[in-house]
Amino acid sequence: MRATKSSSDEELNQTPVVPPQTRRKGIGIRTWLVVSESGQSHLEDIEKHSIMRRTGLPARDLRVLDPILSYPSSIFGRERAIVINLEHIKAIITATEVFVLNSKDPAVAPFVQDLQNRVSNVAPKRATESSDNDMEVTANESQGLPAFHAHHGAVGTMMLPFEFRALEACLESACRCLDYETSTLEQEAYPALDELTSKISTLTLERARQIKSRLVAISGRVQKVRDELEHLLDDDNDMAEMYLTEKLVSQPLDPTSFRGELDIDSINSLDEREEETESEFCGETLSTIKPKIEELEMLLEAYFVQIDGTLHKLSTLREYVDDTEDYVNIMLDDKQNQLLQMGVMLTTANLVINAGIAVVGVFGMNIHISLFDGVPEQFWGTTFGTLSGVVVLYFIAVGWGKTKGLLA
Structure with a gap:
């Protein structure tokens, strides 16, 4: 009996114990490529609830990025993140990080490389600018000038924030991909359509049918991206929602945090003047917190013009296809x-x-x-x-x- 018991104990000790994390892998856990503001990137297995906490996104926004589900191209900003679903790019942009979902896809590799180059090229420059700004602030303080004005002048010359550089990389990759597919379709379509006008056969008609099917599919994708950019350009609130870095910098001040540091006379005078200056104070606060959307508007307009040019190429090709169909019908x-x-x-x-x-x-x-x-x-x-x-x-x-x- 003792020998039997010892053998069973040995079998229990030899049974491999599966860690809880391994048992739960695959249930709500996806591999994300995380690109930080410094340009460094690494793969990370993040659970669904964890990514929701880190980005502040609800579950319905994460479903848009699900590769199993088919959602049209969309761009929308939230309180702490920007969700990007453009063609092959499925990413979440925060003020300091970019989460790329399908990073192992060969089509996404050029986008990831471009994103890393943009961030890595700008990060050292921003560090140098910040050190120069600190030196300028110190020099101004030594001369008796207010430090706020020196820092405010430096901010005016800063480059685009991190989320806009990442957004630009996404837009450029998507527009480049659609433009490449359009150019490839043009190179195949025009010779095939010209051959169809000279010789009508089953083979040429089948090629024309395939070209028209591809043309309809690409036109729908390009039109969706164009409509999404146009929607953002028409709504200033949506563009203002995408200023993630501005939201972190422009935090509203709480008067109770510094009220205790004032003396009694100052508090009484502040209470007496509070009603008179309330409207003026609110207006100044809103004007300070409200971001300037000109930068983002110019960025979106540039890619709107580019995607509109791609759509114009497709429209010209569609007209050529329609003319060829009319000519073939006349011949028939x-x-x-x-x-x-x-x-x-x-x-x-x-x-x-x-x-x-x-x-x-x-x-x-x-x-x-x-x-x-x-x-x-x-x-x-x-x-x-x-x-x-x-x-x-x-x-x-x-x-x-x-x-x-x-x-x-």
């Missing part, structure tokens, strides 16, 4: 008219031939007439006379049809 109608004319002419020939057959049938009856007792010249004269009458009747019928416009 002409062929059909020629076949109808041939049918009319054959029917007419059949009619006059039947008239000649009727004459032959009359002479073929078993009835004796005086013509049968004649010489052979009479037989040949009757035969050639019947044929001549058939031909004359045929030409008369064709001439009548042309006179009436029934035949060309």
Whole structure:
């Protein structure tokens, strides 16, 4: 009994214990490529609730990025993040990080490289600018100038914030991808359509059908991206929502935090003047917190013009396809008219031939007439006379049809 118990204990000790994290892997956990503001990137397995806490996004926004589900291209800003779903790019942009979902996709690799280059090229420059600004602030303080004005002048020359640089990388990658597909389709479409106009066959018609299907699909994708950019440009509140760095910097001040540091006379005077300056203070606070959307508006307008140019190329190609279809239909109608004319002419020939057959049938009856007792010249004269009458009747019928416009 003791030996049996010890062997069972050994089997229990040898049984591998699966960690809880391994058992739960695959349930709400996805691999994200995290690109930080400094340009460093790493792969990280993040749970759904964890990414919601880090980005402040609800679950419905994460469903837009689900690769299993099919959602159209969309860009929308939230309190702490910007959700990007453009073509092959599915990412979440915060004020300090970018979360890329399908980073292992070969089509996403150029976008990731471009994003890292943009951030890594700007991060050292911003660090140098901040050190220069600190030195300038110190020099101004030594000269008796207010530090706020020195820092405010430096901020005016700063480059785009991190979220806009990441957004620009997303827009550029999506527009480049759509423009490349459009150029490839143009290179294949124009020769195929020209060949179709010169030679109509099953092969050329099938190629034209495939080209038109691809044209419709690409046009829909480009139109959706254009509509999304146009929607953002038309709504200033949506653009203002995307200023994530501005939201972190422009935090509203709480008067109770510094009220205790004032003396009693200052507090009384502040209470007396509070009602008079409330509206003015609120207006100044709103004007200070409200971000300037000109930077983002110019950024979106640049890519709106680019995507609109791509859509114009597709529209031109669509018009060429429609013109080719009209030309092919005209050619087919002409062929059909020629076949109808041939049918009319054959029917007419059949009619006059039947008239000649009727004459032959009359002479073929078993009835004796005086013509049968004649010489052979009479037989040949009757035969050639019947044929001549058939031909004359045929030409008369064709001439009548042309006179009436029934035949060309």
